[in-house]
Amino acid sequence: MKVKISDKKELASGIWQMDVSGDFPYTEVQPGQFVHIQVGDGHDHVLRRPISIAEVNPEQSRLTIVFRIVGEGTEWLAQQSVGNVLDVIGPLGNGFKSVKNARSLIVGGGIGIPPLYELAKRLKVEGNKVDIFLGFRRGDEVFWKERFAKFGNVQLYTEDGALGTKGFVTSGIEARLIENPKLWDYVYACGPRGMLKAVQELIMDLPVGGGVSLEERMACGVGACYGCTCETTAEESKRICVDGPVFDWREVKL
Amino acid sequence: MKVKISDKKELASGIWQMDVSGDFPYTEVQPGQFVHIQVGDGHDHVLRRPISIAEVNPEQSRLTIVFRIVGEGTEWLAQQSVGNVLDVIGPLGNGFKSVKNARSLIVGGGIGIPPLYELAKRLKVEGNKVDIFLGFRRGDEVFWKERFAKFGNVQLYTEDGALGTKGFVTSGIEARLIENPKLWDYVYACGPRGMLKAVQELIMDLPVGGGVSLEERMACGVGACYGCTCETTAEESKRICVDGPVFDWREVKL
Amino acid sequence: MKPNMCVDFAGLKLKNPVMPASGCFGFGREYANFYDLSKLGAIVVKATTSQPRKGNPTPRVTEVRGGMLNSIGLANPGVDRVIADELPWLQQFDIPVIVNVAGETIEEYCTVVDRICQSGLAHAIELNVSCPNVQQGGLSFGVDPKVLGELLEAVRRVCTLPLIVKLSPNVTDIVEIAKAAEDAGADGLSLINTLIGMKIDINRRRPVLARGSGGLSGPAIKPVAIHMVYQVAKAVKIPILGIGGINTAEDVIEFVMAGAAAVEVGTANFTNPFACPEIIADLEKYMSKRGIKNLEEIRGCAL
């Protein structure tokens, strides 16, 4: 699919937001799904780059992604100008399922935060009461705090303490759960492995639903190459690109 | 060296003229020398592309090249916009030596014609009487006929007969030499091997000077890789990039 | 004039010479969401082993200049489930199904080949001999002509379908190996499988792939593949499936001129999920434009 870049801006140092528009099945998007983007002219890079869908706006035919520059592909992407065309496939993968009128917790860490945005929006629309814990390494990496505040109660954590509470999101979550283990019915998370593992330990024995989004290096992005597997309670490995990226908390081995 | 594209135009179907300017040792250029041009972003293509210097204008800090699109490198070059920067090395190679006040013949075929332009200009300035035979395959490939006319008497040949005389330049040259074998003191040529060989045969036994410009696929372009050799009367092979591209008529085996 | 795109390969009638390479197309289901698989010349499915295999730890794919590295490690659901779930589903498409078979012992290869042949759901076997031979210290079956000969003789006995042997390029003399395969009764050869390579993450100071090394595929290996096809085509009579870095119709032509009868497209499916049907359409255009009536006309013309 060809989509055109309609807007781009640097949200924080090295972190870019990009809006694209064009023929895309916007209404089919589930929060947590991703697009697989061709980088370069189709010759220089044999592999596409998976980037999560941060927001979808079917009325305006707009898809928003947020990415951090970590290598050649994301560097190339950040250098594209408004008006340039991107070749994407998607929406891919298995997203977050949301329910109505529940008490939900969203936990995001760093570049794992954007995939939770569309989810937060939908949870709010569907009458959930949402707590949102966002963690960043440094104060100057913080983005989208205000945007998330529209949908719920945002708690900000930074490791350097420059903004919000100093420390990890999990300490805040743990404190709340000690107070009231039944505080949340659903927990949704995306971010670094370490954070996800810590959250999983906190909620493992609680009767909560929700899901956790994983990452792995991908080739095909559609389930054909078996490149992106992870271990779950199931006997065979699961492919993050089609069976995930969102998995049940009790299913995945982190 | 970085030079900026200051002008470009399509001279004939698939044949482009490009002017570049920037810090370049313009005054050192000998007619027939070439520049070695990096194509792509420095990653996609490991080899530079050799393109002859067609004209040099030291007062205006301008170098003109003319090239035909035959593959990825020349395609890329043609797609560059005015204002873009090219990475070139040059001037490289061993050019045409011109003398004063002689009767000279210039023979060019197709994309071998541009390297003879600066030569024609200098021969005229230095008081030569210049005959210029230009050959093209088709009428719609003809370019620079008028430009050359400023410096001498131009005879145009096309294989399809659409413009000028139908046939090969060599038939015209042969006819003139039959009339008067002493017509020219110097003969200079550049073009397809077949043409050069035919000219060589015509003049081999005549006491003419001048030179012939050769082509071969090149890697380094500076004499280091031994990629571009040709056979001459010398015992060892010669490298076209440094010992040529211009050779003595009697030296090369065509 | 429309060229005739059909190709005969080791007894298989292919409607065109382009098929996806093993491991790069799963069992076809995923790409069936993109286009009708009946457009393909054939399909080569993921390596199948006797038992289900999870493969190697992740990361198991990464990109390098002009290609990629993979250390999937033969992850597959095992021959039982392949026969029960995957091959029946593929029967709906009007194309030959080639099952890529891997193993760690001669017995394992024989069991799997036998099961597949008995199932009646496949049209040919592609024997992946790049696998480590556990009975002989882990060296790949495909690097020693004698070991390969023994394997093939055993497999040949149970194999009732055309037997295509997919060779490893990580050998000193591919011709010697190819001849051994021909002598042992192979009906066709596939070449090449991946070269062995490695990438180191200089920040983490460790190989990127969890396994360390991986198989190099993509345009970077095309010159090596062309050369091996060329050499082997000169030396054997059985037909060759050319593989390695194919991205365009021109690449297919290059392999055919080097002696291949048909080709497999691997990594390019990841770059562009429509790679195979686009290459097939472009190939037909190329052939019409140049007046090539069928590929047989130009096969091996550069030899």
Add this chain to the structure above:
Amino acid sequence: MKPNMCVDFAGLKLKNPVMPASGCFGFGREYANFYDLSKLGAIVVKATTSQPRKGNPTPRVTEVRGGMLNSIGLANPGVDRVIADELPWLQQFDIPVIVNVAGETIEEYCTVVDRICQSGLAHAIELNVSCPNVQQGGLSFGVDPKVLGELLEAVRRVCTLPLIVKLSPNVTDIVEIAKAAEDAGADGLSLINTLIGMKIDINRRRPVLARGSGGLSGPAIKPVAIHMVYQVAKAVKIPILGIGGINTAEDVIEFVMAGAAAVEVGTANFTNPFACPEIIADLEKYMSKRGIKNLEEIRGCAL
């Protein structure tokens, strides 16, 4: 803090670990027009044979995706002229001169090595063993550990300088060959030489190179080179010169982490004539920035 860029390699004191690769830098004269060769860690000159050689017919270079093919065929002025004209000129630069030696017979290798050692104008020998052995049916010296051992034992007897053996990657098991070289007295190893490849001009329906096949070099071969350096570094004690697709300081770091003590830069000189000094400058910056005091600190850290 400025890192210490010096490296000891098989008894040679290098002021930095970066040197141009044989065949990609002539005898240095051409690149001396671009920069002061004293900036280099060392220089490895073009393969030298006993007699002058014209090499193969042209075309003998062409580009492929991520690299190039060459079939220069050891064109060189012969050992007499190398000693008379080239090596004396190189003495003006304050860097070790490594002479790459090629041959078709054991005697030829020995003669050339002996002449170079006697001349007193070189600091080390790099023995290019990818050449066809005319006494043994043209198979390369570098593909059989026994043949290689015989060659090295003979050369070792006349070689009074550090002997670096440059291995061919076109083998089934590079470790076996590397160990044979170590056992036969090599002081260091260079790897890798080019892979064998081919490109076909589909318009002319012939291989692009007049000779047919050629050596593949450039970024496309880097993963293969890294893997071979890694494997060999695990198996031998003698130091390794890493070669293959190096374009940046990060590439050098990758080779060092894979076990190389120093590196050679080949094809990149053609892309950018300033490649070597730029890589050296960038390497120093990289090391300062990361607090790497010397390369020994990270050598082989990914093993």
